[in-house]
Structure formats: C-alpha cells, structure tokens
Amino acid sequence: MNSSYKSLILYFLTFNTLLLTSALLIYSTKIGFIPSEVVEYYSAKTIVGVLKVNLPHIFLFGLFGMVLLHFLIFTNYKNDLKKLSYTFFTSAFFELVSPLLIIGGLDLFAYVKIVSFIIFYFVIIYISILLLLDIVNN
Amino acid sequence: MKFLLVKDLKNDSYFKPIISALLIFTISYLVIDIFVKHNSIGITVSSLLNTFFGNEEEYIDPMELSIFLEFWHMDIFFIMMLLLTLSAIYIRLCKASKQSLFISNVNIISALVTLLSVAVSYFYISSFIYLYIFSFYLWHILSIYISLISLYKIYRE
Numbered sequence: 001m002n003s004s005y006k007s008l009i010l011y012f013l014t015f016n017t018l019l020l021t022s023a024l025l026i027y028s029t030k031i032g033f034i035p036s037e038v039v040e041y042y043s044a045k046t047i048v049g050v051l052k053v054n055l056p057h058i059f060l061f062g063l064f065g066m067v068l069l070h071f072l073i074f075t076n077y078k079n080d081l082k083k084l085s086y087t088f089f090t091s092a093f094f095e096l097v098s099p100l101l102i103i104g105g106l107d108l109f110a111y112v113k114i115v116s117f118i119i120f121y122f123v124i125i126y127i128s129i130l131l132l133l134d135i136v137n138n
Numbered sequence: 139m140k141f142l143l144v145k146d147l148k149n150d151s152y153f154k155p156i157i158s159a160l161l162i163f164t165i166s167y168l169v170i171d172i173f174v175k176h177n178s179i180g181i182t183v184s185s186l187l188n189t190f191f192g193n194e195e196e197y198i199d200p201m202e203l204s205i206f207l208e209f210w211h212m213d214i215f216f217i218m219m220l221l222l223t224l225s226a227i228y229i230r231l232c233k234a235s236k237q238s239l240f241i242s243n244v245n246i247i248s249a250l251v252t253l254l255s256v257a258v259s260y261f262y263i264s265s266f267i268y269l270y271i272f273s274f275y276l277w278h279i280l281s282i283y284i285s286l287i288s289l290y291k292i293y294r295e
Binding site (some may be wrong): 001004005007010012014015016018019022023025026028030060063064067071 | 203204208210211214215217218219220221225226229231234239242243246250253256
C-alpha cells in the first residue's frame, strides 16, 4: 500500500472514530440500552417515521461497509473479509429491520435491536483495528 | 484506495468526464454547504452562539442535544466521504507530490478540527467557536482549490 494512501486510511479511521462516537451518543441519549427503553422509544414512533430514518441509513450502511471492507483486500487480513462482511451486513440488516418489528408489536425484537447495534458497532471497531495494525506493521 | 480502478486518469477518455462531473458536483456541494450552514446554524460567532445556547432577548431557544448530535453525525459522514474521494483523486492526479500531500493533509486536519471544535464549543468551551469558524472556511476553501486544481490537471496538463 502506498504511504500517501496509508495516511488517507489513517484519516479515514479517525473520522470513523468520530462517527462511532456520535452514533453511540445518539443511541444512548435517544434510545437507550435497556429493552424496555427501546420498546418505549419505538412505541411512540410510526412506521413512516422509522422508514424516514432508515432510508438514508440503508444506502449509507452499504456504502460505508463497501468502503471500510474493501481496504481489507490490501492487507494481510483479507482471509477474514468474507466472515467480516457477513457479520457487518447481517447486523446492519437487523439493526434497521428490528425497529419496524417492535412497532408491529413484537417487543422481543428490542433485544435484537440492542444486540445487532452492539455487534455492528464492534465489527466496525474490529475492522478499524485490523486496518490500523496492518498500517503499523507494514 | 482503489475507488479509481483506472490508473491513468488524465488519458482515459471514459473516466475523464466522470471524474470531472464528480469534481463539479463536489464544488457545488461545498459552495451550497456554506449557504445552507449560513441559513441554518449560522457561520458567524454571534449566530452560532445564538443557535447553540439560545438568546433570551431574541426569544431563541438553545439547540437540543439530539438535534446537535444528528447534525454532527451527518456532517462527520459527509465530510469523511467527500474528503476521502477528493484526496484520492487529487493525490493520484498530482502523482503524490510533496505539495499535494501537504495541501491534502492540511485540508483533512482542518476538517477534523472543524468537527472536534464544534463539539467542544457545544459541550464545553464556547470560545472554540472561533476555531470552528476558521477551520470551517479553511477546509472549504482548500477543498474547492483541490477540486479546481484536479480539473485543471485533467484537461490542461
């Protein structure tokens, strides 16, 4: 990997950290990590309201996943790419779909929402760490 | 960074108009972003302080935490994607010269400072608003410059 591109990836990871921080702050202040809080938050929402939030996220999760994961191809961790891609996109899918099911009356999906958010969050951190390690080691 | 699969951007007749369009759209985004910010949260010290902390004399309520966080979250994402793409094009067109790397680094660092200083000024120290305004203009001007230089490199050199 070219050194100028390495620095670009480092910047990307810094922005990524800010993005994760803001996402965590939004999630914790607006929704919460306790299932009852999640149910309470989405009970006051309509399907259209949730879809308005989901709509940009559907595309941006795809774009962000593609950008973040494609960097792994140029590292020594490319063997993990498939596994990480499946985890990333599956958790993103449940993160987006579970609120709709909660509104539909399936309160149990509050657990799915929390777990998928945590998995999604940590898979991004894990991929970022792998990229960072590759840059530092090479 | 393999967004751009074509190595020789300047001499690729298929890729040239695509990159040019992207750069023109980027310039448009940057200019409109200044106007939108001017009319929403403001881009002067007084307007930003009024937006963030409210003003009793002018009956302006302070900005809610959730609204600020959503604004910050969106700004981080758009700046990240914009600068990543723009820098990749610029560095490739300038063949990673020292000057291009310097400008690219200053641009990205000033954008990072913009994002950090706006959060610090909202949550902790309001005087960081000066740093926010300075870095906001700096990264916008540098990004427009980078876009224009890239367009020049594509067609003139």
